[in-house]
Amino acid sequence: MTSPAQMAGYASDGLGYKTFPPDAVVIPADADDLARVIAVLKGVPICLRGAGTSLSGGPVAAQGGVVIHTSRLRAIRKICPEGLWCEVECGVNLNRLDQALAxxxxxxxxxxxxxxxCTIGGNVASNAGGAHCFRYGVTGNYVLGVEVVLLDGSVHRFGGPAGGRGRWQEDWKRLMIGSEGTLGAFTRFWLRLTPRAEKAWTFRATYADLASTERAIHGLVRHPAFPVAIELMDPRAVALVESSSMAMGLPKDHFMIVTEIDGPAALVDRRVESVAEVLRSAGSKDVQFGDSPEARKNLFQARKAMGGLLGQISPDYLVQDAVIPKRALAELLQLIYDEADQAGFPAVTVMHAGDGNLHPNFLFDSSKPEELEKVEGISKRLMERVVAVGGTLSGEHGIGNDKSEYMGMVFGPDSLRLQLAIPQIFNPRHVFNPLKVFPERRFAA
Ligand SMILES: Cc1cc2nc3c(=O)[nH]c(=O)nc-3n(C[C@H](O)[C@H](O)[C@H](O)COP(=O)(O)OP(=O)(O)OC[C@H]3O[C@@H](n4cnc5c(N)ncnc54)[C@H](O)[C@@H]3O)c2cc1C
Known part of the structure; x- marks a missing residue:
């Protein structure tokens, strides 16, 4: 596709206010087609794109060139219940895989x-996380092997169902996971599976202040039931839900925690009361929990509503993906509130609290240039503080081109030199996804 109208949807990712129009978009029919496309494309940057839901400026043509959209590589090729693995193409949608495994x-x-x-290709390329990764771990913990097309169009398999042993060739998958499209184009994956939990209980608790909320988080993190998810919404996020058509009767000035335990029915049933007690004894007067699919959906609803709600009420939002030591939560929330209030932006914060993965969202209007400048200034000052308290730049969204300028905040010159040596091997002229992760990765024709 080359006409501007066809390509309009490809100029940005989830950060819709930053646009990078490609020169062309290609949708290969299958993996062979994709390899041929890469082999014949000479002298232009190439950017792989799954569903384009990235929140870090990953799947965009930052230096122009061709976007390869993987939407037709969507076969679930094999599910092996005995071996606990599956083989999927890169464009398979995550929830569709879940439905197929059930x-x-x-x-x-x-x-x-x-x-x-989102797609598995995008998940592996950005080493995606999520609410349940507190106990289960992130995408990289489940990738046994990747099939990747390198710059010359050759197809390689790193790892496989046997995790890189035997005839499954070099176990270089760890280099590929989280490489954000900078080393090659993934076409296929072998993924590790687990037995589905027999039963889950979901809990929701509200708290009048941060001190009691933090007590609850610390209590949950250490609880022997080892919750699968510990999610936090700040009062501004709760108020936003309550001021919307999705209102569910939550106290607007309270923090909210959503947590979940799962496992064998007999085991989790015995643990329910003790988890509820942790939430109550931390100071919540309103702890609700349930085990039916309907109850769980309702209890998670406010948290899951956030993404859609932000898009509904604001022309733009900037979301950060900081990872912080939990002890710094109060300080960083205060910084977010002070900065947002001073700039006059609504700010709402949600957090994968068990992992310390903080997502402040600043709502603004990018058609007003002074607002964009202000919000980017806030973002930078926030990340400087995050690093100063011992945190880091990304928990799950990746670096993309949104945070590439911040890499020097965390990594010294020696570390950056070593990290840059990897794309030098696979992709020396930065044909794949230039200007991503490191600002120095500029495509040279
Ligand atoms: C409402 C909302 C909620 C979100 N929640 C979460 C969350 O809880 N956890 C989380 O981790 N992220 C979250 N994200 C961010 C995003 O969904 C993830 O980063 C996801 O993994 C991106 O998948 P995608 O298919 O959309 O990939 P894209 O956005 O298309 O691409 C992401 C990156 O992967 C590369 N890539 C894609 N396909 C390939 C391929 N075949 N080969 C090589 N490189 C490839 C791209 O070049 C890009 O660098 C959220 C986003 C939104 C909008």
Whole structure:
């Protein structure tokens, strides 16, 4: 596709206010077609794109060139219940994989909130996380092997169902996971599966102040039931839900925690009361919990509503993906509130609290240039503080081109030199996804 109208949807990712129009978009019919496209494309940057839900400026043509959209590589090729693995093409949608695994009693645990839309290719390239990754771990923990097309169009398999042993060739998959499209184009994956949990209980608790909320988080993190998810919404996020058509009767000035335990029915049933007690004894007067699919959906609803709601009420939002030591939560929330209030932006914060993965969202209007400048200034000052308290730049969204300028905040010159040596091997002229992750990765024709 080359006409501007056809390509309009490809100029940005989830950060819709930053646009990078490609020169062309190609949708290969299958993996062979994709390899041929890469082999014949000479002298232009290439950017792989799954569903385009990235929140870090990953799947965009930052230096022009061709976007390769993987939407037709969407076959679930094999599910192996005995070996606990599956083989999928890169464009398979995450929730569709989950539906396909359910009849086998199997599960692929990583669960980014974009599950109804995002692809496994995008998940592996950005090493995606999600609410349930607190206990189960992120995407990289479940990748046994990747098939990747390198710059010359050659197809390689790194790892496989046997995890890189035997005839499954070089186990270089760890280099590929989280490489954000900078090393090659993924076409296929072998993923590790787990038995589906027999039963889950979901809990929701509200708190009048941060001190009691933090007590609840610390109590949950250490609880022997080992919750699968510990999610936090700040009062501004709760108020936003309550001021919308999705209102569900939550106290607007309270923090809210959503947590979940799962496992064998007999075991989790015995643990329910003790988890509820942790939430109550931390100071909540309103703890609700349930085990039916309907109750669980309702209890998670406010948290899951956030992404859509932000898009509904604001022309633009900037979301950060900071990882912080939990002890710094109060300081960083205060910084977010002070900065947002001073600039006059609504700010709402949600957090994968068990992992310390903080997502402040600043709502603004990019058609007003002074607002864009202000919000980017806030973002930078926030990340400087995050790094100063011992945190880091990304928990799950990746660096993309949105945070590439911040890499020097965390990594010294020696570390940056070593990291840059990897794309030098696979992709020396930065044909694949230039200007991503490192600002120095500029495509040279
Ligand atoms: C409402 C909302 C909620 C979200 N919640 C979460 C969350 O809970 N956890 C989380 O981790 N993320 C979350 N995200 C961010 C995003 O959904 C994830 O980063 C996801 O993994 C991106 O998948 P995608 O298919 O949309 O990939 P894209 O956005 O298309 O691409 C992401 C990156 O992967 C590369 N890529 C894609 N396909 C390939 C391929 N075949 N080969 C090589 N490189 C490739 C791209 O070049 C790009 O760098 C959320 C986003 C939204 C909008």
């Amino acid at each position: 009849p086998y009693g199997l599960c692929y645990p990583p669960d980014p909130s974009s599950g109804p839309v």
